[in-house]
Amino acid sequence: EIVLTQSPGTLSLSPGERATLSCRASQSVNSNYLAWYQQKPGQAPRLLIYGASNRATGIPDRFSGSGSGTDFTLTISRLEPEDFAVYYCQQYGSLPRTFGQGTKVEIK
Amino acid sequence: QVQLQESGPGLVKPSETLSLTCAVSGGSISSNNWWSWVRQPPGKGLEWIGEIYHSGSTNYNPSLKSRVTISIDKSKNQFSLKLNSVTAADTAVFYCAGDDFQSGKVFWGQGILVTVSP
Numbered sequence: 094e095i096v097l098t099q100s101p102g103t104l105s106l107s108p109g110e111r112a113t114l115s116c117r118a119s120q121s122v123n124s125n126y127l128a129w130y131q132q133k134p135g136q137a138p139r140l141l142i143y144g145a146s147n148r149a150t151g152i153p154d155r156f157s158g159s160g161s162g163t164d165f166t167l168t169i170s171r172l173e174p175e176d177f178a179v180y181y182c183q184q185y186g187s188l189p190r191t192f193g194q195g196t197k198v199e200i201k
Numbered sequence: 202q203v204q205l206q207e208s209g210p211g212l213v214k215p216s217e218t219l220s221l222t223c224a225v226s227g228g229s230i231s232s233n234n235w236w237s238w239v240r241q242p243p244g245k246g247l248e249w250i251g252e253i254y255h256s257g258s259t260n261y262n263p264s265l266k267s268r269v270t271i272s273i274d275k276s277k278n279q280f281s282l283k284l285n286s287v288t289a290a291d292t293a294v295f296y297c298a299g300d301d302f303q304s305g306k307v308f309w310g311q312g313i314l315v316t317v318s319p
Contacts, residue, residue, distance in 0.1 A: 094263070126302065130247075137296055137309035138247065149305050181247055185302055189262040190237075192247040 095120055095184050099193035105201040112169040114196045116182035121162045123186030129158055129167045132195075133178045141180075142167065172198070203228035205297050205310035213291075213317050219284040223297030223310055230278045231255040234301045234308075238271060238282045240293040241312075248293075253280055287317045 096119040106112055116127065125145040130138035140149040142158035145165055155170040169176055177200050182193040209221035223236070230236065237252035251261035253271045261269050265284070273280040284291060294312040301307075 128302070128307070132247075137298075137312055139309075140305070140307040143302050143305045143307075147305055149307075183247075183249075185300075188260050189264075190249045190252075192249065194246045 094189055095122065095187055095191050097182050097184060097191055097193035099180075099182060099196045101196060102194075103197045103199060105199050106172055107201045108172050108174055110172050112167075112172055112176070112198055114167040114169075114180055114198075116160075116165040116167070116193050118163040118165070118184060122165075122184045125161050125165075126184060126186030127158075127160070127165050128183045128185060129156075130181045130183065131176075131178050132181065138181060169198075203234075203299060203306075203308045205299060205308055207295060207297050207310045207313040209313060209315070211314060211316060213287055213315060214319055215288055215317055216286055219282070219287050219291065219295075219315055219317070221282045221295055221297075221313065221315070222279055223281070224277075224279045225299065226278070230273065230275055230280065232301075233303075234299040234306075236271075236273065236280045237298050237300065239296045239298060240291075241296070242290075242293045250282065250284075250295075289317050291315070292317045 098117045100115045127145045129142040132138045146158045179195045204226045206224045213219045235252045238250040253259045270283045296312045297310040299308045
């Protein structure tokens with residue numbers, strides 16, 4: 094099983110600042126099949142990025158994903174008020190599919 | 202747009218079987234999607250439970266495999282989850298989802314809270 098470790102656990106930033114979230118895998122993710130989700134309280138997760146760097150339909154271009162192998166990054170270039178939420182990475186290249194433990198982006 | 206809706210009891214007694222159904226609308230369950238169940242204990246992260254394809258092929262999380270069954274009913278355009286021998290540790294919001302990552306699409310239900318309690 095691939096273990097995904099996200100860091101930091103919590104990121105305290107102000108609107109307009111840049112957010113950099115990390116997701117590290119315990120072994121290489123097949124074909125860089127790595128997704129990022131955003132989850133707000135009381136809501137289901139929303140797909141942001143798939144295939145490590147492809148934005149899902151309707152996702153603003155301030156969200157970008159990068160990385161390969163075992164190290165992946167989600168960057169939010171300029172935080173908007175609606176971006177404060179919890180973010181999860183998920184690998185779907187191997188079974189079982191696994192999620193990271195999440196990074197909370199909170200308002201400083 | 203594909204929409205998913207979970208249904209089932211919100212309260213299950215310890216040692217009993219948790220049964221949930223996910224109704225798919227706006228699209229066919231026989232499309233090129235894997236249909237999965239994910240759970241989230243209160244205040245915690247996401248856990249993948251397992252998935253099914255319209256062919257009936259399934260994959261399960263090894264940590265739950267001995268207690269989980271996912272099935273599909275193409276005539277009703279829905280799929281289901283059974284988790285047996287539940288304990289309080291199984292209390293969670295259960296989400297159903299459908300994904301076609303090749304097309305960059307993932308659909309989620311709104312989630313249903315299932316509490317395991319006497």
